[in-house]
Amino acid sequence: MNALQLIGLRKAFERGTPNEKLALSDVSLDVARGDFITVLGSNGAGKSTLFNAILGKFPLDRGRILLDGEDITRWKDYRRALNIGCLYQDPMRGTAPNMTIEENLALAYTRKASRSFFAVNRRDSGYFKKLLKDLNLGLEDRLKTRMGLLSGGQRQAASLLMATIAEPKLLLLDEHTAALDPATAEKVMALTRRIVAERNLTCLMITHNMQSALNVGNRTIIMDNGGIVLDVSGQERDSLTVPGLLELFRERSGKALDNDRMLLER
Ligand SMILES: Nc1ncnc2c1ncn2[C@@H]1O[C@H](COP(=O)(O)OP(=O)(O)O)[C@@H](O)[C@H]1O
Ligand SMILES: [Mg+2]
Numbered sequence: 001m002n003a004l005q006l007i008g009l010r011k012a013f014e015r016g017t018p019n020e021k022l023a024l025s026d027v028s029l030d031v032a033r034g035d036f037i038t039v040l041g042s043n044g045a046g047k048s049t050l051f052n053a054i055l056g057k058f059p060l061d062r063g064r065i066l067l068d069g070e071d072i073t074r075w076k077d078y079r080r081a082l083n084i085g086c087l088y089q090d091p092m093r094g095t096a097p098n099m100t101i102e103e104n105l106a107l108a109y110t111r112k113a114s115r116s117f118f119a120v121n122r123r124d125s126g127y128f129k130k131l132l133k134d135l136n137l138g139l140e141d142r143l144k145t146r147m148g149l150l151s152g153g154q155r156q157a158a159s160l161l162m163a164t165i166a167e168p169k170l171l172l173l174d175e176h177t178a179a180l181d182p183a184t185a186e187k188v189m190a191l192t193r194r195i196v197a198e199r200n201l202t203c204l205m206i207t208h209n210m211q212s213a214l215n216v217g218n219r220t221i222i223m224d225n226g227g228i229v230l231d232v233s234g235q236e237r238d239s240l241t242v243p244g245l246l247e248l249f250r251e252r253s254g255k256a257l258d259n260d261r262m263l264l265e266r
Contacts, residue, residue, distance in 0.1 A: 009063035036217030085163030091155035097148030
C-alpha cells in the first residue's frame with residue numbers, strides 16, 4: 001500500500017473571474033512508504049499549493065487523496081494535521097513563539113498521545129531533553145526558553161522535532177531551510193536527513209536548491225504550470241547532475257527552469 005496517493009488533483013483559484021488561475025492541473029502521484037521526494041519547480045509552479053491540498057487548506061475542484069490507503073479527501077485540515085507534519089520557510093509558522101520549547105514540544109506530542117496539553121510530567125521533560133540533546137545544538141538546557149528567542153536555525157531544528165515527534169504518516173517541508181544562512185541551512189538539512197532516516201518517515205521536500213534536490217532523498221519531481229513534468233528516481237537519478245536535470249526539464253517542458261532563488265544560486 002502506498003503511504004500517499006494523489007489522484008487527479010485539480011485546483012483553480014478565483015474561478016470564474018478574469019484572474020482565474022489553474023494552480024493544480026490533474027496532479028497524480030504515488031508515494032511509497034519511506035519515500036523521500038524532493039520537489040523542484042519555478043516560482044508559481046504550484047508546489048506550495050500541492051502541499052496545501054494535501055493539508056486540506058481548501059476544497060479541491062477534482063481528485064482524491066489517500067493517506068495510508070484511507071481516503072482523506074473530505075477530512076478537515078485539523079484532522080489531517082494529526083497525521084501530517086509540516087514545516088515552512090518561516091520558522092514561526094506552526095510554533096507558538098511565546099511558549100517555551102518544552103511547551104511547544106508537549107503540544108506537538110499531545111497530538112498523538114492525546115493527553116492533556118498541560119500534562120508535561122517529569123518523564124516527558126526527560127524525554128524532550130534527550131531528544132534535544134541528540135540534535136547537538138545545545139538546546140537541551142533551554143527547555144524553558146521561549147521559542148521566539150531562539151536563532152533561526154535553532155527554531156527550525158526545534159520545529160523539525162515538533163513536526164516529527166508524533167511520528168506523522170507524512171512530513172511536508174516547504175523550503176524549510178530557505179531563510180537560513182548557507183552553513184545553518186546545511187546543518188538543518190543534515191538534521192532533516194537524519195530524522196527522516198531514523199524515524200523511517202515518508203517525506204516530500206520543496207527546495208530551490210537543485211544540488212540538494214538531487215543529493216537528498218531517493219526521488220525528485222519537478223512541477224511546472226500546476227503539473228508534474230518530471231519524476232526521476234533510482235539509477236536515472238543517481239547518475240543525474242544539475243545541468244543534466246536542467247536539460248531534462250527543458251526537453252520535457254520546452255522551456256528553462258526559472259526560479260529567482262535558483263538563479264541566485266547558480
Ligand atoms: N490562495 C490563493 N489564491 C489565489 N491564487 C493563489 C493562491 N495560492 C496560490 N495561488 C496561485 O497559484 C499559483 C501557484 O502558487 P504556489 O503553489 O504558491 O507556487 P510555488 O509554491 O510553486 O511557488 C500561483 O500563480 C499563485 O499566485
Ligand atoms: Mg511555494
